[in-house]
Structures are given as structure tokens and as C-alpha cells.
Amino acid sequence: MASDAKTRKFEYGGAAVDRISSLPTSLMDSILEGLPTDDAARTSVISKTWRDVWRMHPRIHLDENLISELVFEKFSELDEHTQLFELSRTITDIFSAHRGPVLDFLLFIPENLPIHQTLDMAIWIRNISDSGVRKLKLLNESLYNPFIVPSHFFSCSQLTHLTLVNCELNPPFGFGGFCNLISVELKYVGIYADMSLGTQLKELDMEVCTGIEHLGCQFNCENKLTSLRIVDCEAIYYQWFECIQKLQVLELGMNELPSSGKQVITLDKLVHNMPRLSSLFLDGFFLKILKPGAATFMRLSRTMENLKYLYLHCIELYEWDQSQHVLCLVRSSPNLQLLKIDLLKRIKLKTLTMKDPTDVFRISQEVEQIPRASKSAQIQWM
Amino acid sequence: MASESKMIMLRSSNNEVFEVEEALAFESQTIKHMIEHDCADTVIPLPKVSSNILAKVIEYCKKHVTSPKDDNNELESFDAEFVNIDKNVLFGLMSAANYLNIKSFLDLTSQALADIIEEKC
Numbered sequence: 001m002a003s004d005a006k007t008r009k010f011e012y013g014g015a016a017v018d019r020i021s022s023l024p025t026s027l028m029d030s031i032l033e034g035l036p037t038d039d040a041a042r043t044s045v046i047s048k049t050w051r052d053v054w055r056m057h058p059r060i061h062l063d064e065n066l067i068s069e070l071v072f073e074k075f076s077e078l079d080e081h082t083q084l085f086e087l088s089r090t091i092t093d094i095f096s097a098h099r100g101p102v103l104d105f106l107l108f109i110p111e112n113l114p115i116h117q118t119l120d121m122a123i124w125i126r127n128i129s130d131s132g133v134r135k136l137k138l139l140n141e142s143l144y145n146p147f148i149v150p151s152h153f154f155s156c157s158q159l160t161h162l163t164l165v166n167c168e169l170n171p172p173f174g175f176g177g178f179c180n181l182i183s184v185e186l187k188y189v190g191i192y193a194d195m196s197l198g199t200q201l202k203e204l205d206m207e208v209c210t211g212i213e214h215l216g217c218q219f220n221c222e223n224k225l226t227s228l229r230i231v232d233c234e235a236i237y238y239q240w241f242e243c244i245q246k247l248q249v250l251e252l253g254m255n256e257l258p259s260s261g262k263q264v265i266t267l268d269k270l271v272h273n274m275p276r277l278s279s280l281f282l283d284g285f286f287l288k289i290l291k292p293g294a295a296t297f298m299r300l301s302r303t304m305e306n307l308k309y310l311y312l313h314c315i316e317l318y319e320w321d322q323s324q325h326v327l328c329l330v331r332s333s334p335n336l337q338l339l340k341i342d343l344l345k346r347i348k349l350k351t352l353t354m355k356d357p358t359d360v361f362r363i364s365q366e367v368e369q370i371p372r373a374s375k376s377a378q379i380q381w382m
Numbered sequence: 383m384a385s386e387s388k389m390i391m392l393r394s395s396n397n398e399v400f401e402v403e404e405a406l407a408f409e410s411q412t413i414k415h416m417i418e419h420d421c422a423d424t425v426i427p428l429p430k431v432s433s434n435i436l437a438k439v440i441e442y443c444k445k446h447v448t449s450p451k452d453d454n455n456e457l458e459s460f461d462a463e464f465v466n467i468d469k470n471v472l473f474g475l476m477s478a479a480n481y482l483n484i485k486s487f488l489d490l491t492s493q494a495l496a497d498i499i500e501e502k503c
Contacts, residue, residue: 019473020495027480030488034496043499 021049028053037066058103062091064139067108084113088120095124101131103158109140109147116140116147125152132158134180140166143188164189171195177218191215203227210234219243229281231255236286238265247274248306251281254289255314266291267325268300278306280329284314284322284344292321300332307333313342340380390417391425392440394433399425402440409443411483430481435474438464442487465494472498 020028032040032054044054070090075083091107105128109116116138128136129152136159140147147167154171159178163185170192177198184197184204191211196218197204202225206212212233219225219240226246230236231253267290271277310329317323330339390407392400408414416422428436442464449457465472476491 017499019469020499023473023477024480027476027492030492031496031499034493035500039500 017046017050021047025053025056029057029059032057033059037061037063038069052099055098056100058101060094060098060102060104061106062094062108063106064108064110067110071110071113080112084115084118087113088115088118091115091124092120095127102128102133103131104135105133106137107139109138109142111141111145114142114145117145121147122150122152125150129153129156132156134158135161137163138165138167139163142166146188146190163187168192169195177201200224205229206231206233208232213237216240238270241270242273244274246276248276249279250274250277252286253281253283253313254285255283264289264291267328268302271300271304272302275302276306277304279309279311280304280307281311281313283312284316284319287312287315287322287325288319290321290325292324298328298331300328302332304329304333305335308335308337309340310336310338311340311342313340314344315341316344317341338380392436393425393427394431394436395429396433398433398436400436400440402443406440406443406447409447409484409487411485413482428482431478432474435471435478438471438475439478439482439484439487443484446486461490465490469498 020031023031028050032043035043037060040057041054044051067087070087071083075086078086095102107124115121133156136156138147138149143166145166147164149164149167149169151172154175157178158180160180161183162178162181165187166189167186168190171194173193175195177196179198180200181198182200182202184201186205186209187207189206189209191209191214194214194217197215199222201218201223204218204225204227206229208231210233212230213235216237216239219237219242221243223243224246225244227249228244228247229249229251231251232255236252267287270290271280310333312326312329315322315326317326326341330336388404389401390404390413392402392407392413394400404417407417413426416426431439445460446457449460465475472491472494476488476495479488479491
């Protein structure tokens with residue numbers, strides 16, 4: 001993989017490189033992890049020791065940089081169909097040359113080269129599934145060509161960290177989840193059948209996902225979620241919030257009003273079961289679909305003792321309900337350290353909904369005057 | 383076990399003894415394990431760590447234990463300066479970080495060595 005010029009650069013007599021060779025393999029692995037994949041791969045030509053370490057190195061990260069370098073440097077003369085073939089073959093070669101388990105796998109799939117549609121892809125997934133992969137990131141660039149995750153994926157029983165972008169999940173019937181999975185990030189992912197992600201799950205992040213109702217069984221009373229982020233998904237299922245006692249970080253965003261703008265839950269009921277909440281991120285569109293119950297109360301029924309960071313964006317302070325929700329949240333958080341409010345910028349000059357501009361000033365004054373727990377607590381207006 | 387500021391004695395490979403606070407020593411999972419499982423006497427011998435390396439390790443742990451959690455910028459610049467040293471000392475630090483099992487220090491030193499290799503590319 002390395003050309004002569006690059007090989008020379010490693011200076012076989014180089015003291016640093018020599019000394020590193022004498023370190024135990026686990027330390028050499030740590031160093032390789034700090035290098036970009038192509039440089040790490042190049043170390044395999046330095047000596048037998050380096051080659052063996054690289055081949056056994058449990059991490060294979062075929063990230064965007066590496067893939068584009070491969071395509072532009074080696075395959076640029078070829079047409080796209082052949083490029084696809086050559087890229088698949090290169091990745092298969094990497095797997096063949098590799099020895100030992102692959103515990104950390106990242107693959108970037110470029111928009112114009114849908115390698116996920118080749119037969120090889122299923123083989124790579126089987127390969128990492130067999131070796132007990134723990135950290136997996138499949139980053140498909142194409143929105144219109146989602147990666148339909150093969151069945152071997154669901155056999156990755158050692159999975160602890162998962163990121164999927166532009167994928168489709170069709171779990172086998174009765175799939176009970178990954179027993180070691182603690183962190184999941186899903187972006188542009190569609191879920192097509194009921195499934196659990198696993199009972200140990202602590203962090204769940206979903207952005208522009210469909211079919212999230214299929215994850216309902218994730219939110220049973222034994223769940224261990226500490227961080228939840230649901231942004232721009234078709235809907236938010238409020239019954240999920242009945243059993244989230246351990247939650248510390250919550251982000252809910254809609255980015256625009258959902259078609260069914262039903263008012264289904266009050267702010268109070270939403271945060272009622274989250275005594276440990278320390279960070280809360282909400283956007284104005286989400287606040288709009290809350291029942292205005294909180295507007296009639298000055299405070300929430302339960303003080304948010306542990307709330308330290310409150311970040312509200314796309315807020316329209318001149319909308320009565322929104323400003324009341326904001327004030328209610330602030331009043332109920334005596335230990336707040338940082339309050340960030342991002343105002344929605346209206347481009348239109350027509351201000352039919354805008355009340356007296358002095359309202360905005362008065363509300364912002366009121367927010368500033370709410371007593372703070374310490375002098376170091378800050379308010380940031382954006 | 384006492385939870386007050388207990389002092390721990392560490393002996394380097396060349397027989398120099400360093401006295402440090404328990405909280406600081408516990409940055410090392412190896413030392414923490416030895417103490418919690420009563421595997422060590424009053425002085426903990428560290429035959430694989432020389433005095434000058436041990437002194438630097440203690441300096442790192444002290445900074446990271448005493449700094450306020452939110453001051454990331456200060457810690458980052460401290461870390462960057464800390465590994466801006468002779469390659470041989472860096473090796474020694476990395477080996478010590480591995481032997482003493484101090485994860486953040488191991489990550490810092492291995493990344494520094496990776497950066498040195500990258501510079502050669």
C-alpha cells in the first residue's frame with residue numbers, strides 16, 4: 001500500500017520508530033490508534049514487528065479520508081462501475097491480510113460508490129460479527145440508497161457502541177437486543193420491526209429516524225438510560241418518559257411543527273420522572289406542541305434540583321406560551337449554572353403574531369432577575 | 383479504610399521514596415488495586431519506574447486531581463506542554479502510564495508518540 005517515497009520517510013534507522021518496536025504490543029496498538037488509518041497502515045512496511053502489530057491491530061477504520069484518498073489516487077482513471085469493484089476488492093484484501101479479531105470497525109460508504117450493495121459487504125459484516133466486534137460505525141453517505149443491514153449484524157453479540165447513518169434495520173422476529181450495548185447513535189435510520197437495543201443501553205441518540213415506535217420495549221421500567229436525544233423524528237412517544245428515572249441528559253427537538261400538532265403532554269408531566277436531569281435541550285417547536293398547562297403555574301410541581309444546563313433554541317419570546325414555559329423552567333431550576341437561549345430569527349417583516357416589542361424586553365428582564373444560585377451562573381442570549 | 387487525606391509512599395526503581403496523597407495515588411488503577419486489596423505494605427515498590435519518571439507522573443496526577451473539572455482549556459495546555467519533551471523521556475512516561483494503569487496519561491503519551499511518527503511522514 002505504501003510507495004517507496006513514503007517508506008523512506010520512516011527512516012529505518014529512526015530512533016523513535018526503533019524504540020517503539022520494543023514496546024509491548026498493547027502500547028504499540030495505542031500508538032497506532034493515534035494515527036490516521038493510512039499512516040498506521042504504512043507502519044506495516046517498517047519491520048516484521050510493525051507488520052505483525054498492524055495485522056493484529058484490532059481496529060479497522062476505513063473513514064472518509066482514506067476512502068477518498070484510495071479513490072482519487074488509485075482509481076481515478078476508472079469508470080464508476082470499475083471503481084466500485086476495485087474498492088470492494090481492496091477492502092476484502094484488507095480483511096484477508098488482517099489477523100486476529102476486529103474489535104473496532106468503521107466504514108464510510110461514499111454516495112457515488114454504493115459498496116454496501118455488493119456481496120462483499122455481507123461478508124465483511126459476517127467477518128466482524130464472528131470476531132466479536134465491539135465498536136461499529138457504518139456511515140452511509142447516500143440518503144436515497146440506504147444500507148439494508150444484513151442479518152449477521154444482529155449476531156454481533158459483543159457490540160458496545162453503535163453508530164448507523166442512512167441504514168435500514170429489519171430485525172429478526174423476537175430479537176432481544178445486544179446484551180452489552182451501551183451507546184447507540186442513529187441518523188437517517190428506518191426501523192421496520194419491533195426490537196429492543198439491549199437492556200444495558202445508557203445513551204440513545206436518534207436524528208431523522210423513522211419507525212422509532214418499534215423501540216417501545218426499550219423503555220421498560222428496568223431501563224438504564226442516562227442520555228436521550230430525539231431530534232426531527234416523526235413523533236415523540238411520551239409514554240416512554242414514564243420510566244426514565246436515571247436520565248441525566250435530554251434533548252428533544254422538532255425543527256418544524258409536526259403535521260398533527262396535537263398537544264399531548266404538559267411540561268410538568270414530561271420532566272416529572274427525571275429527578276436526576278442535569279442537562280436539558282429543547283427547541284421552540286417542541287415547546288409549541290406542549291399543552292399550556294405549565295403556563296398557568298409559576299413553577300413545575302417538582303423542582304429540578306440537579307438541572308445545571310438549560311439550552312433552549314428557536315425560541316420566540318413574544319409567543320406567550322413559549323415565554324411562559326421558558327420562565328417556568330428557569331424558576332424551577334434553582335441550581336442552574338448555564339442558561340442559553342437562541343432566539344428564532346424571523347426574516348419576514350410582517351409581524352402579525354408579534355405583540356408589543358416591550359413585551360420581549362420585559363420578559364428578558366424578568367429572566368435576568370430570577371435569583372441565581374451563584375454569581376458564576378450565566379445567561380447567554382444568542 | 384480511612385477516608386481522610388492519607389499519605390501513600392511510593393518507592394522508585396532507584397530506591398527513592400515519594401510521599402503522595404491517597405487521592406493522587408489513586409489516579410493509578412494499579413496502586414488503587416494494591417491498596418484496596420491490602421496487597422501492599424506501608425511503602426509501595428515500583429521497580430519499573432525510575433525516580434525522574436515517577437516525579438513527572440506525580441506532577442501530572444497532581445495537576446489533574448487538583449484542577450477544577452470545568453477548566454478544560456487550562457488542562458489541555460498543561461497536557462500539551464507536558465508532552466513537549468525529549469522522546470526518550472516520553473517513552474519512559476508512556477511505559478510508566480501503562481504499568482501504573484493511568485488511562486488519561488496513557489492516552490496522552492501514546493497520542494504524543496503517534497504525532498511524532500506522523501511528523502516523520
